[in-house]
Amino acid sequence: MASIKKKVKNGKTYYYLRHHAGKTYREIYLGKKIPENIQELSRNFELEMQREKWKSPLIQIKKNYSLFLKAATKSEIKNHQEIFSYDFTHDSNKIEGSSLTKKETYRLLRFKLTPTNKPEHDMIETQSHHEVFLDTIRSKADVSSKNTLEWHYRIFKSTKPQFAGLVRKERIIVTGSKSTFPHPNFVPLLLKQFFKWYDKARKTQNPLELAGISHFRFVSIRPFGDGNGRISRLMMNGILNQHGYPMLNIKFSDRAHYYSALERAQVGLDELIFLKWFVSYYVTKNKKIRST
Numbered sequence: 001m002a003s004i005k006k007k008v009k010n011g012k013t014y015y016y017l018r019h020h021a022g023k024t025y026r027e028i029y030l031g032k033k034i035p036e037n038i039q040e041l042s043r044n045f046e047l048e049m050q051r052e053k054w055k056s057p058l059i060q061i062k063k064n065y066s067l068f069l070k071a072a073t074k075s076e077i078k079n080h081q082e083i084f085s086y087d088f089t090h091d092s093n094k095i096e097g098s099s100l101t102k103k104e105t106y107r108l109l110r111f112k113l114t115p116t117n118k119p120e121h122d123m124i125e126t127q128s129h130h131e132v133f134l135d136t137i138r139s140k141a142d143v144s145s146k147n148t149l150e151w152h153y154r155i156f157k158s159t160k161p162q163f164a165g166l167v168r169k170e171r172i173i174v175t176g177s178k179s180t181f182p183h184p185n186f187v188p189l190l191l192k193q194f195f196k197w198y199d200k201a202r203k204t205q206n207p208l209e210l211a212g213i214s215h216f217r218f219v220s221i222r223p224f225g226d227g228n229g230r231i232s233r234l235m236m237n238g239i240l241n242q243h244g245y246p247m248l249n250i251k252f253s254d255r256a257h258y259y260s261a262l263e264r265a266q267v268g269l270d271e272l273i274f275l276k277w278f279v280s281y282y283v284t285k286n287k288k289i290r291s292t
Contacts, residue, residue: 207243
C-alpha cells in the first residue's frame, strides 16, 4: 500500500508518496503540500506498482499458452475447451447454489447421464451454461449488451423465465453481505455506461485487467434478478479467450476468498482491491502453465 511520508530539509517540509515492496520501496514527490487529489494519485501509484509485479508472470503465462495452442490440433483444442467447461460449469453453478457434484456434472455433460434425486432446474442450467460457454468461446463473441442478454436468456429461459434475458426491475439485497446494489431505476443507465467504458477500455487495457474489472463492474451493477455471477464469470472468460490468455475457473472451494474480495472492493468503492485478488489468484492457478 502507498503511504504519505513527510521529510523536513533545512526547515522546509516536503511530502512524498511511498510504496513498500518487501524491504524495498519506491516513492514519488508530491510537493510542499499534500495535493487535493491525493487519493487518486495514491491509487494510480499503487496500480503502477502492481502492474510491474504482474508483468513478468503474465507475459510468461500468455507465451506458454500460445505455444500450447500452436502445437495442439483442432481436436485437442476442442477437447481442452470441453474439459475446462466441465469444471467451470460445475464450479460457477455451485457457487450460486447448484446441488450437482463435480462427478454428476461430468457425467451429465459428457455422457448425458442424469443424476437421481437432484432438482431438474440444476440439471437444465448446467447443460445450458455448458452450451452457452462453448458457443461463446468458439465464436469468440464479444462483450456487448445484446450478447450478454442472450447468454442470460439461454441459460435461464427454461428455469427462470421471469428473469431470463431481462434487466431487473426489483431491488436486490444479498443476505449476509455488506454490499449494496443499485436501485433498479439506475440499472439501464449503469449498463449503458458499462458497455461504453468497455468499448473504450478493450482497445488500451491489459486483457487480464480488463477481464477482472469487467467482472467486478458488471456483477456490482447486478443487472439481473438472478444469475449475475455466472454471466460475469462467463464474460471474464470470454475476454481472456479472445486475447489468447488461458481461461480461469474460480473454484467453489475458494468462494469465501472470492466473495471477500468482491465485498471489500464494493464496500470500499475501490475495484483495485478485487483486481489485486483476481490477478494473484489467476497467476497462482496458472503456475503449471508458466513452468511448461
